[in-house]
Amino acid sequence: MASGEEDGTVEEKETNNKKRTKGTIATAWLTFYNIAMTAGWLVLAVAMVRYYLQKGTHKGLYRNIAKTLKFFQTFALLEVGHCAIGIVRTSVIVTGVQVCSRIFMVWFVTNSIRQIQNEESVILFVVVWTITEITRYSFYTFNLLNHLPYFIKWARYNMFIVMYPLGVIGELLTIHASLPYVRRSGMYSLRLPNKYNVSFDYYYFLIIVMLSYIPLFPQLYFHMLRQRRRVLHGEIVVEKDE
């Protein structure tokens, strides 16, 4: 019986060791990922500031940063994977929706409809995204390193209050600006008759996307507000004890 107990303990130790190793690998990867993403968006921020200082205009700025923006925003698809395999404890669906809406804006609106690339609304949402992502990724990085400066935490849970609506305005204005060009070119659209007996009108699809912001944006916004209250409320309790 005693040896049986020992075997059990040995097996337990092995499983615990495996779990710990997996946890360490996950933490190492996530730390690397978040540092890389913070760096990427910092590079974007610097590039945008330099361009504006040198040229004095926002015209041509998008073209200048397009490759970098596309690279780092697309890389964010990995975050859906992180949730799916469980190394990040967030809903796959929430992350999926957020990343997909970014990918959509970058690839299917701004990248493919060249005529709107110099619009002010594009600069608006790119600037908002850059500030938001630098804050977010550095927050995750410091969290993983267990050294979270208070101002990063403050930024993460307060800046969105202004950034989120500004970003939405930038995105909506951009999509709206693209509508006449989409209609004229008939891009991404399929007309009848065709052998699949289906049709798709990108123009009306974009209008539906714009309308979908009405139910979706408040949900995401209030989700963040609730998170903020939870984090701040927790802080108040700790202070009282001290």
Added chain:
Amino acid sequence: MKHYEVEILDAKTKDKLCFLDKVEPNATIGEIKSMFHKSHPQWYPARQSIRLDPKGKSLKDEDVLQYLPVGTTATFYFRDLGAQISWVTVFLTEYAGPLLIYLMFYFRVPFIYASKYDFTTSKHWVVHLACMCHSFHYVKRLLETLFVHRFSHGTMPLRNIFKNCTYYWGFAAWMAYYINHPLYTPPIYGEQQIRLALIVFLFCQIGNFSIHIALRNLRPPGSKTRKIPYPTKNPFTWIFLLVSCPNYTYELGSWLGFTLMTQCLPVAAFTLVGFIQMTVWAKGKHRSYLKEFRDYPTLRSPILPFIL
């Protein structure tokens, strides 16, 4: 005969909601639910979930008090399942929609297509055939709901009717719009393709119906017994040798046939989504068969023989 005392607590707050004394030992959970309903009229029995453990499984209406692992003062926990609606009502509504909606597109009711096409009919005979098949399919479903199916549960949550109707009605409109469109393109391989599709469709409709009858006959009227289904004399039921839920297998086959017949991408999309949902259901059913019956045939797969 010793009487029981029954107290019902809220599963979340543990508040005492109801106390019943002098309950007969042979009282069923269903009868207890009726008694609870008297003191809380807003919670009709169908929306009550009564369990022994706050986080445990719901007890069945047929369970008898004295055979449950409780003392003479029994404590039950209550969860509100929310507003309920009967399965029959949901099925009838969700199936009547596609039947009527498709016909509206078929007859080219005004405001759908350009006004010069109002009340005209398609020049392609496959469009008429498709209408007959689609209508037949939903009439069959309505009649089965009324006369064939024996439901385990009386009710489901009310919000399901909105979800289900959006799904069925939405897809029906999307399909019907293109099939009955003045610019519809008939199948590439013409008569051959349509004939094969019709054979597949009819074969699977008969198959699906045969399975529904076989399942009905497993269960005496008014009962909720569960037995392992086996092949009968009807050859369409021999698929039970290989599959736990052949009704879903045949349903998939019917819609594949309809997709082939109409060569319409929305129909293919509907078939795919339906297949995914039915696979989830079939896997669940297969798992509960395996749990409930020790001697469940090992050759069977949930929905696709040997594959899924």
